Amino acid sequence: MHAIGQALLPALLVVTLVLQAALARYRLLIVMSGAAASCLAASMLGLGHAAQILADVPWDVLVILVGLGLISEVFVESRVFGVLAMRACRWSGADPRKIALLFTVGMYSHGGLVNNLTALLLILPMLLGLYKLVGVTQRYVSWSIGLLLVACNLGGAATPIGDFPAVLLLGGGKMTFTAYLVRALPATLVGLFILVTLVVFIVRPERGMSKSPVSAAITVDTMSALYRNVRIDFRMLLPAAAALAAMIVAWMTLPADKGWTPELICWIGAAAALAIRPKLGERLLRRKVDMEATLFLLGLFVMVVAVRRSGIFASVAKGLVALPIPPIAQLVVFVIAAGGLTAIFSAGPSMAALLEVADVLAQKHPPNTVYVGLALGVCAGSSLFTTAATSGPLAQALTERADLRDAEGNQLRFGFVQFLPVGVMSFVVIETIAVGYCLITAR
Amino acid sequence: MTDLPPGLDQALSAVAGELGMASSSWVFVRAVARCSGDEAVAKLAEEVGPEFVVLEAIARAWLAGEHEPKTDTAKVIEAIGKATRVVVVGLEVAWLDRLLDKLPASVKIALVTHSGFPVDWERVLDNYAGRVERVDLDTFQHWAGGKSALLTFAYGRAEDARAAVLPLWLRACGADVRAQFRSLVAWNVLPSPLDLYPRRLVEVDADETFTHFV
Secondary structure, eight states: OHHHHHHHHHHHHHHHHHHHHHTGGGHHHHHHHHHHHHHHHHHHTTSOOHHHHHHHSOHHHHHHHHHHHHHHHHHHHTTHHHHHHHHHHHHHTTOHHHHHHHHHHHHHHHHTTSOHHHHHHHHHHHHHHHHHHHOOOHHHHHHHHHHHHHHHHHHHHHSTTSSHHHHHHHHTTSSOHHHHHHHHHHHHHHHHHHHHIIIIIIIOTTTTSOOOHHHHHHHHHHHHHHTTTOOOOHHHHHHHHHHHHHHHHHHHHSOGGGTOOHHHHHHHHHHHHHHTSHHHHHHHHHHOSOHHHHHHHHHHHHHHHHHHHHTHHHHHHHHHHTSSSOHHHHHHHHHHHHHHHHHHHOHHHHHHHHHHHHHHHTTTSOHHHHHHHHHHHHHHHHTTOGGGSTHHHHHHHHHHHHTOBOTTOOBOOOSHHHHHHHHHHHHHHHHHHHHHHHHHHOO | OOOOOTTHHHHHHHHHHHHOHHHHHHHHHHHHHHHHOHHHHHHHHHHHTTTOHHHHHHHHHHHTTOOSOOOOOHHHHHHHTTOSEEEEESOOHHHHHHHHHHSOTTSEEEEEOOOSSOOOHHHHHHTTTTSEEEEOTTTGGGGOEEEEEEEEEEEEEOTTSEEEEOHHHHHHOOHHHHTTEEEEEEEEOOSSOOSSOOTTOEEEEHHHHOSEEO
């Protein structure tokens, strides 16, 4: 039975992940069906009933993701992103290179604090509108939007609340808020610096674009007209920012072993941020919870828990530590494999599955090294293909919808092929940093 | 010879819905004149004009010495009269902003959020800080009544009283709707009639279509 479970349950997980990637329009249906099939199989094989599997689901992670998503929505309602984007346009003087630089740094900063998909959904249409005004080329679109997506991934890995993999480490009690932040933030900043230098100053996406003062003047004047009376709603922004700041302070200072667990702090903080404007809070709760992401992760967790109960993760971990190579090389192999698996299966499934293996490696190496190395490896994998993170298909869809065209009237695209050069460069840079981080800190 | 950057027609179509064809044309003409002078404005009219006839008319006005849009609100406020609710069909922000500055706060304003161009309607309404409500073609008749006015923007008026308006006006103002509003007001935003075929617009008889044409 055990052997059947070790073959059947991982196969169910892999088939589900492949199917949901291939048939994205039925993504949720496929994942929820896969989760139900996993529960049934686990139950029939004597590996645990649905109630036991559901009890093992990391609900704390879901609470943190929903809570942070709602705070992101309050920021969106305050119009802060739109006003900042307009100011970025003015500061840059509509210079394409400065636009790419400012938006990349902005998305990295934002990605570390709140839901980067929400920001992308708001910022990208605005940026694409800006591109229409500036007049861009395929080369510029591919590299600048590609860099933006990688900056989102790096920002998400920079803090323990930035994206799902890091939240999983925080919520599962693998690392404290501060321990993760002081290690991952500098590493991702190095990655951002190297990539920005390579893309903005060496690749130079704007090469071949006409540098017309007329174009710059029209862009700046038009953006100013579009936002002529739009003001940041500070009555909305400040309480939400204060709640988020208080949450961060609480995560860094309050002891989790005394009951101040990360999800409880997030729950209280999000509730406080919403309660300050009750009407808005109720509306956001009813309409803006990202049910798609929440249900996707729930289905995924159920499948991973079922696979874990089969013992396959323990077997893989045992196989890894039994490899006839030095322990540090095992860690390097693990981090590189994390990148490769994430590139194929995306961050959520890879992180949830690999965390089980990381726990075993953490007995032989400093745990913080293993977990941060894993998070960076997953970040590298997320940045290889557009399909490896949700932001990729979203950017592709938004770009197609914008119907951007070059000076000759050719439609400009952003998809798998256009992103690949940025993805390969980013994967190599971030994976190198992940391996380097492990080599330096494991000693 | 003055060179203009390529893709200005794409740039204009990206914002013509959100600012209005005339308002965005003024932004473009001013920027071109500031950077490259009147010769470039003439070239802009020649290159982009056939696609955007409103821009062509405004560029022509600029070259004739008219360097600001005429947004005097006195006549349109007079036309709106004692209406307490105004439904705006179509958008020209340079004119609507000015009108909202002058209208008493007690006059409620709705905007029919429909356009042939891409528009971020949330951003449009954010500029009016709650002063303007959003309605669509299905719901704007809820605003009808003896103290309600329909307002649209016209793009020039010829000597035979033909005036160019947005196709949206024809969709909104059918025979059933006409009787439901106190007044049907057109605010002409162009100083002279269109020279070119009114692409993206439709021609109506101003005398028959509107109760007031200002």
